Amino acid sequence: MRVLIGGEIRAARVDRNLTLREVCQAAGVSTATGSRLERGVLEHVDVMLLARMCAVVGLELSVKAYPGGEPIRDAAHLGLLGDFRARLHPSVDWATEVPLPITGDARAWDGFARCADWRYGVEAETAPHDGQATLRRLALKQRDGQVDGVLLVLRDTRQARAFLREVEGVVGSAFPVAGARALELLGVGADPGGSAIIVMPRRTGSPVA
DNA sequence: ATTGACGGTCTTAACGCCCA
DNA sequence: TGGGCGTTAAGACCGTCAAT
Numbered sequence: 001m002r003v004l005i006g007g008e009i010r011a012a013r014v015d016r017n018l019t020l021r022e023v024c025q026a027a028g029v030s031t032a033t034g035s036r037l038e039r040g041v042l043e044h045v046d047v048m049l050l051a052r053m054c055a056v057v058g059l060e061l062s063v064k065a066y067p068g069g070e071p072i073r074d075a076a077h078l079g080l081l082g083d084f085r086a087r088l089h090p091s092v093d094w095a096t097e098v099p100l101p102i103t104g105d106a107r108a109w110d111g112f113a114r115c116a117d118w119r120y121g122v123e124a125e126t127a128p129h130d131g132q133a134t135l136r137r138l139a140l141k142q143r144d145g146q147v148d149g150v151l152l153v154l155r156d157t158r159q160a161r162a163f164l165r166e167v168e169g170v171v172g173s174a175f176p177v178a179g180a181r182a183l184e185l186l187g188v189g190a191d192p193g194g195s196a197i198i199v200m201p202r203r204t205g206s207p208v209a
Numbered sequence: 210a211t212t213g214a215c216g217g218t219c220t221t222a223a224c225g226c227c228c229a
Numbered sequence: 230t231g232g233g234c235g236t237t238a239a240g241a242c243c244g245t246c247a248a249t
Contacts, residue, residue: 020210030244035211 005050005061010038012057027052076126076155081111083200084124084153088113089189100145107141113151118191121145124153128160131167135174142195149195150175151182156199164197171197 013023024034029049037053047061054061085094098112098121099105111122123138134152142150152175154160164171175195182196 031210032212032245033243036243039212 005054006038009053009057009059012054012059013038016057018057023053023056026056029053077110077124080124080126080153080155080200081122084122084151084198085111087183088186091115091189092186100141102144105144107144109141109145109147111153113186115189115191118148119146120149120151120192120195121147122151122153125160125163126155126157128154128163131163132170134163135167135170139174149177149192151192151195152197154197154199156202160199164199 013020020031020034020038024031027034027049029037033049034053037049051061081096088094093114095112096110097108099108109121110124113120113122121141123141125134128134138150138152154163175197177192177194177196179196179198182192182194183198185192
């Protein structure tokens with residue numbers, strides 16, 4: 001990234017017929033530092049210095065945090081995915097952390113189940129919340145993921161039940177197949193028939209969340 | 210005009226000591 | 230035992246200067 005921004009600063013500087021010395025003088029750094037910054041050889045670039053250099057050559061530095069890749073998964077999440085996978089028929093091809101088929105798109109399916117004539121993206125949520133936002137996110141992933149449907153897998157916890165109550169009125173169109181029925185069909189290697197929310201039972205000994 | 214080498218300065222992590 | 234403080238060493242930044 002620092003190489004990219006440095007290159008942009010250099011391009012803007014050249015475009016405006018400014019010398020490195022002029023730009024560095026205005027930004028308050030030595031020409032050596034300015035040169036290093038433009039070439040991206042500074043390991044730890046001062047953001048304020050970057051902003052000054054950008055300003056001098058007529059650029060505006062914009063910094064913002066965006067949702068990126070998937071968060072680090074915990075043992076509960078892996079356990080939930082493992083339990084779900086154990087219910088699949090051996091003929092079902094299973095993969096985890098499958099990226100969406102869009103170049104540069106950081107999103108990925110937690111799991112991916114497919115047979116010869118159907119394919120489903122699997123999302124596991126150990127602490128589901130904000131039902132509306134979750135449904136929107138999954139709708140977009142289904143649209144972009146080129147799948148026949150989405151299987152949202154939850155653990156049977158108080159939080160999950162509250163989540164299901166929250167989305168009860170709107171979930172029918174997005175997830176038309178009953179979770180138990182989808183799980184039953186997947187267990188025999190059949191197409192679940194559409195998107196479904198599947199609630200997995202708590203593991204023995206697990207406290208109610 | 211630009212870049213590389215060198216050295217000074219600064220920051221920070223690690224460690225030990227002291228005290229409540 | 231844990232927090233605060235001072236010391237020390239390592240590493241990184243950046244300016245100066247010489248070379249291209």
